[in-house]
Amino acid sequence: MNPTAIRTVDFRGRNLSKSQYRSELPRADLDIDAALIAIKPILDRVKVAEESDLLDLCEKFDGVRPKTIRVPISEIDAALAGLDPKVRTALEEAIRRITKVHTDQLRDEIFTEVVPGGEVTHKQIPVDRVGLYVPGGRAVYPSSVIMNVVPAQIAKVPNIAIASPPQSDNNGLPNKTILAACALLGVTEVYAIGGAQAIAMFAYGVAGVCESTDLVTGPGNIYVAAAKRALRGLIGIDSEAGPTEVAVLADASANPGEVAADLISQAEHDVIAAAVLVTDSFELANAVRVELETRVSKTKHQERIRTALAGNQSAIVLVDSIAQGLDVVNAYAAEHLEIQTINAKRDAQTIRNAGAVFIGRFTPVSLGDYSAGSNHVLPTGGCACHSSGLSVQTFLKGVSFIEYNESAFTDIAQNVITLANSEDLPAHGEAMSARFESKTK
Numbered sequence: 001m002n003p004t005a006i007r008t009v010d011f012r013g014r015n016l017s018k019s020q021y022r023s024e025l026p027r028a029d030l031d032i033d034a035a036l037i038a039i040k041p042i043l044d045r046v047k048v049a050e051e052s053d054l055l056d057l058c059e060k061f062d063g064v065r066p067k068t069i070r071v072p073i074s075e076i077d078a079a080l081a082g083l084d085p086k087v088r089t090a091l092e093e094a095i096r097r098i099t100k101v102h103t104d105q106l107r108d109e110i111f112t113e114v115v116p117g118g119e120v121t122h123k124q125i126p127v128d129r130v131g132l133y134v135p136g137g138r139a140v141y142p143s144s145v146i147m148n149v150v151p152a153q154i155a156k157v158p159n160i161a162i163a164s165p166p167q168s169d170n171n172g173l174p175n176k177t178i179l180a181a182c183a184l185l186g187v188t189e190v191y192a193i194g195g196a197q198a199i200a201m202f203a204y205g206v207a208g209v210c211e212s213t214d215l216v217t218g219p220g221n222i223y224v225a226a227a228k229r230a231l232r233g234l235i236g237i238d239s240e241a242g243p244t245e246v247a248v249l250a251d252a253s254a255n256p257g258e259v260a261a262d263l264i265s266q267a268e269h270d271v272i273a274a275a276v277l278v279t280d281s282f283e284l285a286n287a288v289r290v291e292l293e294t295r296v297s298k299t300k301h302q303e304r305i306r307t308a309l310a311g312n313q314s315a316i317v318l319v320d321s322i323a324q325g326l327d328v329v330n331a332y333a334a335e336h337l338e339i340q341t342i343n344a345k346r347d348a349q350t351i352r353n354a355g356a357v358f359i360g361r362f363t364p365v366s367l368g369d370y371s372a373g374s375n376h377v378l379p380t381g382g383c384a385c386h387s388s389g390l391s392v393q394t395f396l397k398g399v400s401f402i403e404y405n406e407s408a409f410t411d412i413a414q415n416v417i418t419l420a421n422s423e424d425l426p427a428h429g430e431a432m433s434a435r436f437e438s439k440t441k
Contacts, residue, residue: 004296005310006275006289009317011328021331027381028243028272028313035226039196043230046200051209057197058166066172069201069209071179071190079179091181094371095146101373102151105392117408124396127236129159129211131202133218134178136165136194142181147375147390148218149185155395160187161213163202165194195220199227203235217390219377238394239387242380243313245274246365247334247354249325249347252281254340255361259284260291262338262364267308268301274313276332278325285316326350333384336365355384409435 009024016024045053051069059065080088110122132148134141145162152160162182164174173179174192182190191210193201199220205212212235216228219241228237246266248259263275279285292309296302308314319325322341329337333353341347344360351357355378358365369376377390388394404412413432420428 004289004293004306006292007310007312007315008285009315011317011319011324013320015324018327018331021328022382025276025315025317025328025332026312027245027274028311030222030242030272030381032222032226032229032240035222036230039223039226039230042196043200043227046197046206047204049201049204049206051206054193054197054201054206054209057195058172058193061195061197062166062168064166064168064172066166066192069191069193069206071173071192073188075173076179076183076188076190079176080183082176083180087177088180088184090371091142091146091184094143095150095184097371097373098146098150098375099154102154102375102392105151106154107393107396115408115411117405118412119403121401121403123399123401124155124393125399126155126157126395127214127397128157129213129215130157130161130395131199131213131216131235132160132162133198133202133216133220133224134162134164134174135218135220135224136167136175136178140175140177142175142177143370143376144218145178145181145185145187147377149182149187151375151390151392152217152395153185155392157395159189159211159213161189161191161202161210162187163191163193163198165198166192194224196223196227199224199231203227203231215395217377217394238377238390239379239383240381241377243272243274244269244336245276245313245334245380246336246338247276247278247329247332248338248340249278249322249329250281250284250338250340251279251322251342252284253342254279254281254284256284256287257291257295258361258364259340260288260295262366263288263292263309263314264295264299264305265364265366266336267305267314268299269308271304271307272311272313273308274311274334275309276315276317276334278317278319278328278332280319280321280325282318285318288316322347329354333379333382335378335380335384336368338363338365353385355379355389 054069112120134144164178166172202213202216215236217238225240267273267275296305330353335355337354338358339348348359368374375390379387416432417429
């Protein structure tokens with residue numbers, strides 16, 4: 001049995017810039033350019049596909065040929081009927097909590113009277129149709145069904161479709177628990193297809209199978225991310241979600257067993273998952289190393305976890321102080337950031353860059369993955385510096401409705417004409433002055 005290894009990055013005695021910190025905390029080595037090349041034939045095929053082409057792609061990439069791409073409603077209902085009652089109860093409670101949090105994200109319509117007779121109303125309008133992707137590789141993700149569907153439903157998206165890879169152990173249907181989660185949420189448009197081909201199906205539409213969508217959300221592997229990048233513009237996307245990652249900022253007050261367990265929990269996802277501990281306590285760092293060895297040897301997916309922890313994307317990072325540690329984690333911009341310090345709530349207030357922040361020892365990432373009420377579809381790879389996690393707003397478009405009466409128009413017309421001429425766009429000004437011409441006729 002190989003020992004559990006995780007590298008050390010030592011920032012003690014060094015005051016670096018944000019970009020310097022980021023350069024020494026590399027993520028998993030992902031060749032998105034190679035993935036884009038690899039998926040191009042798939043995208044080209046799906047663009048002109050019939051259902052038989054989609055079935056061929058399922059057989060090639062998932063090792064199983066579904067009877068149909070669209071999952072019969074009877075199979076969705078049967079999955080719910082056969083669901084373990086304890087799992088159903090847990091899913092229903094997760095739905096309740098996630099619904100409560102996301103309902104509070106709705107924004108009111110904003111009315112602004114710019115001047116008497118001139119008004120702008122800003123409305124939040126849902127997209128017409130969304131395609132939600134639920135992965136089905138090393139693990140089963142009914143939780144991702146909930147995280148995608150609930151905010152879309154709260155946003156009042158009128159048409160919601162889900163795609164999830166066909167499973168050889170379920171007669172070419174998506175995983176039964178995933179189908180059961182769809183049933184709990186009342187989603188009946190479900191497709192047994194995964195990977196880049198699923199994203200392309202949502203983007204292009206396939207006659208007689210699936211209408212095209214306006215937006216695609218949900219995490220997936222590098223080929224899913226590549227397809228979202230390639231098709232962005234034709235469709236809207238939430239993000240190009242990469243390998244999962246957790247950063248834990250901890251001081252000597254943290255429990256090393258709990259910190260180790262949290263690092264392991266995210267390393268369990270994938271061999272390229274990132275697990276990073278940032279600490280000003282050398283003693284904690286050593287204690288966490290001991291706990292990692294003990295705990296990894298007892299867990300189910302130990303080889304996968306060991307590979308992830310030993311990868312270049314994982315590390316124990318030593319800093320001089322929690323203040324420096326905060327600079328490090330803000331530069332790293334983790335998908336999941338835990339704060340396990342003696343002043344966790346105060347320290348969390350200085351976080352600017354993270355997909356989600358988990359404060360204190362009783363708020364592990366696992367809680368957020370399922371039942372905290374927050375969303376677990378989050379920006380990865382440092383994208384938390386500029387992007388947000390999935391929310392109700394993901395499924396809404398801001399649209400302004402402008403109305404000026406004659407008096408308000410007349411009052412501002414000359415300013416608009418002046419600005420139009422200053423930009424050498426005289427026809428813009430003429431569109432204003434034309435209103436005065438019509439008054440004299």
